[in-house]
Amino acid sequence: MAAVLALSACGGTDGTESATATATAANASPSESAPAELGTIKESGFGQNGEYVWATAVVHNNSKYVGQTVTVQFNVLNSEGEILGSESAVEPFHRPDADHALGAQxxxxxxxxAATVEATLDVEARGVFSDTPFPEVPIGKVAVSEKYGASEASFEVTNPLSVAMKSPRIAVVCRNGSDDIVGGGTTYPALVPASGKAKVDAHLLVTGTPAGCDVFTGPPIDWDGEGLDSEAPDSSESPADAAGSPGVALKRWLEQFNAKDWEAHYATLVSAQQAVISEDQYATCRSEDAPPKFTWEKVLAVKDAGETAIPGTDVQVPSTQVSAQVSMEGVKVPVDSHMVLEDGEWHWMMTQENIDNCL
Incomplete structure (x- = not known):
């Protein structure tokens, strides 16, 4: 990771692209401090039956990409604020700009x-999950019934894929008449036939009798785009990758780095740093090392970073932060870069460490 951060054009960042937010639930509302770059908790809550609690959160993917590692950690508290138990749920974002449900017993x-539930969200750009968006899964009418002293949600699932879905993750979020979350559950049906249907019965942990339940369907854990039609969306395409965007500029920077094209690199270095280090100094400095090669994966997020200090100078300029995913020796890692628009072209910044090593 240190090598990646030294290569990236960012200054003053640790390179870890994650979003962390906390919500307190008593049928909870999410914290207003939840960051919006990658994901946010929209709502959370819990249901209890005896000594068993189902804590759940509805998390929105705020990006145009999928495959990020999403973790929600739940603390169950009593009326005095003491933690009675804690569990976590880990899932990928599988649909861009959409709600996802994560829950744990x-x-x-x-x-x-239980009196309240605290839900804390973390979204990591890196992950082992598919970066292909999973299509919407049609769900039939949800019927809630009581069986052997427990609640159960029954519904029909239609497979949108041309291959069988084996053990898709199905999360159920249940609400009372006031639309508060009162529990839910999750299930993994063994098989839904290709382009076919199956009836699913999901065991629920709820408080009281729910007024209704919503169903969220995710892909099998090993799914990687199989069975999609040719018109399925591609998460590698995004407005952030449009021609002339900072995302494209960062991708070009990486390609030049791999090619050791230091002249082209220097040409798009911010002008304030070109006044500090010459092209010959830069090329000599870079040529002294044997840099690793990176493979471009995708842009993860682009946001306005406001006034940013340019390392090695007294200059501050408006910048745009680009978060991207690259791979090195098969391992996918996130990188951040602050890009500056100068004369209609995106320029990059050297880190203070890079400047010190080259002067």
Missing amino acids: VDLEPGQM
């Missing part, structure tokens, strides 16, 4: 009663 001691 928390086992309490007999007689303990």
Whole structure:
């Protein structure tokens, strides 16, 4: 990771692209401090049956990409604010700009009663999940019933793929008449036939009798785009990758780095740093090393970074932060870069460490 950060054009960042947010639930509302770059908790809540609690959160993917690692950590508290138990749920974002449901069962001691749930969100750009968007899965009418003292949600699932879905993740979020979350559950049906249908029964942990339940369907854990039609969306395409965008500029920077084209590199270095280090100094400095090669994966996020200090100078300029994913020796890692628009062209910044090593 240190090598990647030294190569990226960012200054003053640790290179870890993650979004962290906290929500407190008593049928909870998410914290207003939740960052919007990658994802946010829209709502969270819980249901309890005996000593078993189902904590769940509805998380929105704020990006145009999928495959990020999403973790929600749940703390179940009693009325005095003491933590009775904690669990986490880990899933990928599988659909861009869409809601996803994550939940976990928390086992309490007999007689303990949950009063609130704290839900904390973390979204990491890196991940082992597919970066192909999963299509919408049609869901039939959801019927909630009682069986053997427990609640169950039954519904029909239609497979939008031309191949069988084996163990897709299906999350159920249930609400009361006030639209508060009162629990839910998750299930993994063994198989839904290719372009076919299956009836699914999901066990629920809920408080009282739900007024209704919503169903969120994700891909099998090993799915990587199989069975999509040719018109399925491609997460590698984005407005952030449009011609002349900072994302394209960063991709070009990486290609020049791999080619050791230091002249082209220097040509798009911010002018304030060109006044500090000459082209010969830069080329000599870069040529002394044997830099690794990187493979471009995709842009993850682009946002306005406001006034930014240019390392090695007294200059501050408006910049745009580009977060991207690259791979090195097969390992996908995130990088950040601050790009500056000068005379209609995007320029990059050297880090302070790079400047010190080259002077």
